[in-house]
Amino acid sequence: MQQLRQLPKPERQRLIASVVTRRRVGSQHELQGALRSAGCEVTQATISRDIRELGLEKTRDVLGRPRYVLPDRGSRSDPRESLRAVLAQFGLRAVQAQNIVVVQSELGSAPAIARALDRIEHAKVIGTLAGDDTCLVITSGPTEAKSVAAELGAAMH
Amino acid sequence: MQQLRQLPKPERQRLIASVVTRRRVGSQHELQGALRSAGCEVTQATISRDIRELGLEKTRDVLGRPRYVLPDRGSRSDPRESLRAVLAQFGLRAVQAQNIVVVQSELGSAPAIARALDRIEHAKVIGTLAGDDTCLVITSGPTEAKSVAAELGAAMH
DNA sequence: ATACGGCGAGAATAACTATTCAGGTTTCAA
DNA sequence: TTGAAACCTGAATAGTTATTCTCGCCGTAT
Known part of the structure; x- marks a missing residue:
């Protein structure tokens, strides 16, 4: 498989964390689009793995729409x-x-x-x-x- | 469609909330099993709707396994x-x-x-x-x- | 240099969840 | 009572996410 000029994984994951805190992302497909328009092309499988590694959670916003969020930095850091x-x-x-x-x-x-x-x-x-x-x-x-x-x-x- | 002797919805939802706080439930199928063994037979579709109405969130436990949890009763109640x-x-x-x-x-x-x-x-x-x-x-x-x-x-x- | 081992990724697919559709119930007003 | 409307549900299905399988790309050791 061609690896060929990709954003390194840690950087991509930082990008994901950043995107996800900046605006609502309700699905991995949507996130994939956001990454693409930031010049990072990856498949949904990779995003799924990143999300797990980042510990993102899927909750819903005030309107009941799904949304990925970073985990509470309250207790997990202690x-x-x-x-x-x-x-x-x-x-x-x-x-x-x-x-x-x-x-x-x-x-x-x-x-x-x-x-x-x-x-x-x-x-x-x-x-x-x-x-x-x-x-x-x-x-x-x-x-x-x-x-x-x-x-x-x-x-x- | 036969309705026929079912646990009323509010009671079923209380049961779900209770099950979910008592032990780890990682999928709707699993929850369906738990409800069945509590004498409540419903389909996955119904459980999906209940979960949304209860505002349950799917996070992961310390070992990274998926788990439904009740939302934080911290801010949402204020x-x-x-x-x-x-x-x-x-x-x-x-x-x-x-x-x-x-x-x-x-x-x-x-x-x-x-x-x-x-x-x-x-x-x-x-x-x-x-x-x-x-x-x-x-x-x-x-x-x-x-x-x-x-x-x-x-x-x- | 070659072989081995681990890591990371895509493609395909399995697993899981949400929604649509249609039918049954209950409630309520006329 | 009788519609009409709102509600609730299961079955089927659409949509979403996780996993498996495979392969390429390095390191490192042989």
Whole structure:
């Protein structure tokens, strides 16, 4: 397939974000048109992938017409809040054993939990290791592990 | 078409809202299943309409899976905020003439503006009348009209 | 240089959602 | 009661979005 002189992906995605905040875009086809008139020719498939990567949401405007919007920059940018969110949604239990905490979660969600934990740069956490439904949290010692387990468990409700 | 013993619509919609807040629902088909197992058999078409009427939004959860959610009950419930939102999005200009204010807006948005104005029960506003792209705001006198025009105009830009 | 591996993209298609159409119900006024 | 109108719904279908499959374009290692 010919690649041939295209706007690089990051730049295209910035363009999408910009277009979408400037005016209402109600479908990927419409967005495709907007990009084209900005000199960027891509297919709907690519736009679909960009939209997912940008985390755009499709809501409706005041008149009930569909519209893509950037996600709220309110909570998602706070790593503590996003950890709380994953745990609340997928966490099952957190038990301590020696210097590690075993976090059980819904199938597939462990990597997300590990990522959220990493981003938080918790002082007591040395590192994480995620499987599919289990996330290992390594701390320096049993005391720290106990405290972290309690902290995580509390967020699970 | 046989109507025959169905859950009334408002009740079905409450059920949908409840299901959707309780667990992740990623498609209308999935929701249809959930409703069925709650003893409510409807088609996808009906669910699509309910979702629109409930104002549900389709976002993604922490793992990137699609999920329907109820809209934020933050701003949409405050009529002042929703007026500000319509004006910001669709308002073009507001000019005063005698005791009325003529609000020009994007095609189709005038009724939304009028509705928002009505809900606000502004002391200086006696009534509104909306066409497609024009909304007339009636006040008791020129002074009030002038003040209202300024207020509305400020919310636009 | 050649081979391998990953990434990004388009084409085709599957999956999903909205709308149109037609028929049944209910409400209300005459 | 009897139309008439508004409403609600399912079936079919149109429209929209996500995914699969395949391939080209680099890096990097052999």
